[in-house]
Amino acid sequence: QVQLVESGGGLVQPGGSLRLSCAATGRTLNSYRMGWFRQAPGKEREFVAAINWIGRTTYATDSVKGRFTISRDNAKNTLYLQMNSLEPEETAVYYCAASPYTGGDSPRNYGYWGQGTQVTVSS
Secondary structure, rough: EEEEEOOOOOOEEEEEOEEEEEEOOOOOOOOOOOEEEEEEOOOOOEEEEEEEOOOOOOOOOHOOOOEEEEEEEEEOOOEEEEEOOOOHHOOEEEEEEEOOOOOOOOOOHOOOOOOOEEEEEEO
């Protein structure tokens, strides 16, 4: 069973950048497809980006394409999300998640979640 811990969140001005990290322990990360999700207050958890086992296939929700990049370093057992040109409406708790099978954009496909890291975009 894998345990996930996110870090890198914080307060950033509109147009700024942050890099989130998700460190895995318990099992090697290359056993899982990985994803990033976010949840704003009063809203459902939504898909941000996902990546396959070895990082050759990635995809992201339309609103972040060209600004966010998901990547993984299996040797370091770490998942990343580089976020550029952040917008105030992207203020949310960001979660990483692991799926031993399908991955994809549905939270239901992911069996393991981190505790989340807060990202606040505000001037």
